[in-house]
Amino acid sequence: MAIRFYNTLTRQKEVFEPLTPGEIRMYTCGPTVYNYAHIGNLRSYLFADLLKRHLKYRGLRVFHVMNITDVEDKIIRSCVETGDTLDALTERYTQAFWEDLETLGLEPADEYPRATHHIDDIVALIKTLQEKGCTYTHEGSVYYRLRSFSDYGKLSHHRLEGLESGASGRVQKDEYGIEDARDFALWKAYDEADGPIYWDTELGRGRPGWHIECSCMSMRYLGESFDIHTGGVDLVFPHHENEIAQSEAATGQPFVRYWMHNAHLLVEGRKMAKSYGNTYTLRDLLEMGYDPIAIRYVLIATHYRQPNNFTFDAVEAAAESLARIRDFRLRLQETQGEGSDLSEAIASHEKAFSEALDDDLNISAALAAAFEFIRETNRRLDAGEVSEEAAHNANALLDRFDQVTGLFPPAEEQSAPDEVLTLVHERQEARRAKDFARADAIRDQLLAMGWAVEDTPDGPRVKRLLERHA
RNA sequence: AGCACAGUGGCAGAGUGGUUAUGUGCCGGGCUGCAAACCCGGAGACGCUGGUUCGAUUCCAGUCUGUGCUUCCA
Numbered sequence: 349m350a351i352r353f354y355n356t357l358t359r360q361k362e363v364f365e366p367l368t369p370g371e372i373r374m375y376t377c378g379p380t381v382y383n384y385a386h387i388g389n390l391r392s393y394l395f396a397d398l399l400k401r402h403l404k405y406r407g408l409r410v411f412h413v414m415n416i417t418d419v420e421d422k423i424i425r426s427c428v429e430t431g432d433t434l435d436a437l438t439e440r441y442t443q444a445f446w447e448d449l450e451t452l453g454l455e456p457a458d459e460y461p462r463a464t465h466h467i468d469d470i471v472a473l474i475k476t477l478q479e480k481g482c483t484y485t486h487e488g489s490v491y492y493r494l495r496s497f498s499d500y501g502k503l504s505h506h507r508l509e510g511l512e513s514g515a516s517g518r519v520q521k522d523e524y525g526i527e528d529a530r531d532f533a534l535w536k537a538y539d540e541a542d543g544p545i546y547w548d549t550e551l552g553r554g555r556p557g558w559h560i561e562c563s564c565m566s567m568r569y570l571g572e573s574f575d576i577h578t579g580g581v582d583l584v585f586p587h588h589e590n591e592i593a594q595s596e597a598a599t600g601q602p603f604v605r606y607w608m609h610n611a612h613l614l615v616e617g618r619k620m621a622k623s624y625g626n627t628y629t630l631r632d633l634l635e636m637g638y639d640p641i642a643i644r645y646v647l648i649a650t651h652y653r654q655p656n657n658f659t660f661d662a663v664e665a666a667a668e669s670l671a672r673i674r675d676f677r678l679r680l681q682e683t684q685g686e687g688s689d690l691s692e693a694i695a696s697h698e699k700a701f702s703e704a705l706d707d708d709l710n711i712s713a714a715l716a717a718a719f720e721f722i723r724e725t726n727r728r729l730d731a732g733e734v735s736e737e738a739a740h741n742a743n744a745l746l747d748r749f750d751q752v753t754g755l756f757p758p759a760e761e762q763s764a765p766d767e768v769l770t771l772v773h774e775r776q777e778a779r780r781a782k783d784f785a786r787a788d789a790i791r792d793q794l795l796a797m798g799w800a801v802e803d804t805p806d807g808p809r810v811k812r813l814l815e816r817h818a
Numbered sequence: 819a820g821c822a823c824a825g826u827g828g829c830a831g832a833g834u835g836g837u838u839a840u841g842u843g844c845c846g847g848g849c850u851g852c853a854a855a856c857c858c859g860g861a862g863a864c865g866c867u868g869g870u871u872c873g874a875u876u877c878c879a880g881u882c883u884g885u886g887c888u889u890c891c892a
Contacts, residue, residue: 359822377892385892392892421890505821506888532889558890580892581823587890611823612886619885649841650831655824655885662830665842672841675855704832712832716840723840726856730849784851791853802854809855 351406351706353576354653356584356607357503361708364606366575371409374400374576375566375604377583378414378460381441382423384629385448387647387658388580388613388620394644395610395652395709396578397454398753402705405752413569414457415562416442418464419555424545434464434545448630451640452647453754459569463561470556470564471549474534476598486526488537488552494530497593503607504585532590533557559590563598566591572599581609610652616659633663642666645755652709669719670755676722677746677759678811679729683739690725690738694745697721701749711753718749718756764810768799772808775801 351364366372376396379385385393393414400410417423418438427437442462449456463470474490477483482496494500501507538546538553546553566574572595579588588607595603612619615626633643645666650656697717704713725742728734734742743758750756764772775790794801795813802809 379892389892395892504887507821530889578892581886582891585887585889590889610892612892614885617884645841646830653823654831657830659829661828661842665830668843669841672855679855710832712840716832719840723857727858730857779851782851788852800854803850803852804855811855 351403352708353606353608354708355605356609357604359505362606366408367573367605370407371411372403372576373411373570373574374413374578375562375570375574376412376414376457376577377562377579377587378416379441379445380417380420380422381438381445382420382426383441384631385445386620386627386629387615387633387643388627390448390452390630391613391647391656392578392580392610393449393454394452394648395608398648398652398709398711399576399578399608401455401752401754402702402709405702405748406706411570412457413459413461413566415565416445416460416462417558417561418442418462419545420463420558424542427545428541428543438462438464451630451634452644453641461565461569463556463565466561466565466568467547467549467556469568470560471535471551473560473564473567473594473598474551474556477534477594480597482597483534484527488554489533490535490551491526491531492534492590492594494528494532494593497597499596500593501589503592504589506585506589532559532586534560534594559587560594562587563591563594563603567595567599567603572601572603574604576606576608577604578608578610581611584609608652611655613647614655614657617657628658638663639667639670641670641755641757645670648753648755649711649715651711670757672722673746673756674759675811676726677743677756678809679726680739680743680746681759682806682809683729683734684736687733687735688728688738689735690728690742693721693724693728694741697724698745698748701752705752714753715755718746721745760812764799764812768794768797768810772801772810776808779803 352361353364354361374396376393378393379389396412396414400412403410416438419434423434423438426432427434430437442460446456474483477492478490482493483490484493485491534557535551536554536557538555542555546555566577577588577591584607592603614620615624615628618624618626620627630640630643634640642663643666646658646662647656649666697720700717700720701714704710704717707713721742725734729739746756747758750758771790771794775787775794778784778786778790791801794810798813800811800813802811
């Protein structure tokens with residue numbers, strides 16, 4: 349079955365075929381590093397992560413680039429307000445961003461190019477656009493002349509006329525010296541308010557506009573045409589539309605084949621907004637005691653093109669689901685002896701799982717297949733009909749589910765300390781002597797120490813209690 | 819205002835023109851000394867109003883509500 353993705357460009361699901369068979373080049377619009385990423389930002393990157401992991405699982409090679417926007421209006425404002433240097437500020441939040449990605453279990457991109465490290469490339473690209481006649485300069489700033497690009501609007505399906513009328517209520521354009529209110533800056537001339545943040549280049553003193561860095565760095569690392577470009581829906585217009593205009597005007601080549609955009613995140617049914625006080629960062633949630641994998645679960649478990657309603661109930665439900673997964677894996681590890689081989693169940697559920705993801709990353713159907721496998725296998729384990737080898741193969745299937753989703757982690761070693769093992773032993777003695785009051789007291793004592801003991805036909809099983817939100 | 823997307827059981831969230839999503843929670847049962855884990859069963863849903871149809875949650879129209887974009891917010 350072919351892999352199909354919804355392409356914003358065509359507004360429909362299309363069969364996915366990379367430019368180079370077997371190799372995929374993808375670009376993700378990364379963070380503007382002036383603050384900690386909030387969970388809405390992180391949803392975007394988790395979507396790109398799932399996409400990348402699934403393509404790899406399908407045997408395709410993926411080269412993934414994510415930019416770091418480290419010069420931009422808000423960053424400059426923040427520097428001016430705090431007195432931080434640009435480098436100090438952006439480095440701090442870049443490191444924090446990478447920490448967040450690691451905490452949530454995202455696979456790193458292959459490259460994280462930064463705008464400030466590519467000023468020369470950006471200037472060169474702007475010069476190319478100048479040579480092609482699609483720019484003009486006003487008061488030291490270089491603007492892109494939108495009407496020079498006849499395909500403008502093909503991604504967002506905005507029509508230029510509509511945008512023009514939308515801008516009609518503004519001040520006379522002539523007063524700005526900009527030919528058209530829709531034109532955007534490629535290069536911004538230095539302003540006193542920028543303080544020490546500027547570059548002296550052939551274009552004069554100033555800094556790059558926002559859109560140009562993505563055109564520049566994506567093509568620098570991925571070529572003039574590449575396969576996939578991801579980002580949040582809010583970037584469709586104008587950011588990605590402008591990227592297309594810049595890139596295709598400069599190269600004459602189609603820029604990106606598949607544009608994929610994730611919907612936004614709601615929190616407790618409301619949009620995230622500072623005024624609601626619900627713009628959580630990952631750090632906020634960790635401080636509240638939530639498990640990062642449970643957070644990953646909630647952020648990834650909704651189809652990427654659907655609005656995802658982040659609720660604390662959902663995080664707690666996710667933590668329970670993860671406990672179920674862990675218990676299942678522990679059970680598989682303990683399984684010994686002869687029995688059926690499960691090969692049919694493994695094959696059919698893996699097929700359902702992977703074909704669901706082939707269908708525009710239908711994660712819900714994929715997770716349903718995984719949980720059906722767990723339930724059916726638990727039933728067989730209850731019946732004692734699973735062989736050690738089958739359990740091993742089932743565990744390997746869970747590894748593959750984990751490879752794609754990051755939601756089926758291998759069970760950690762449950763090496764209980766000696767004092768716990770001693771108590772477990774004492775409890776067994778008490779049970780053998782039918783001293784159940786003492787046995788139950790020891791069980792409570794162990795619980796208080798953070799260990800659960802469960803009796804199985806093969807003896808007691810000791811599990812570390814999962815951290816859960818109190 | 820224009821253009822999009824969405825509204826499913828307590829919560830989260832798929833899907834389908836007629837038959838169990840899945841997870842979590844709840845109720846009952848099995849297993850257990852009791853639990854836990856696990857299994858089985860159950861209740862509970864498709865915003866509202868019309869239309870098409872033998873039959874609609876699924877298609878169409880309208881309506882209400884929410885969300886996004888409309889120049890730099892993932």
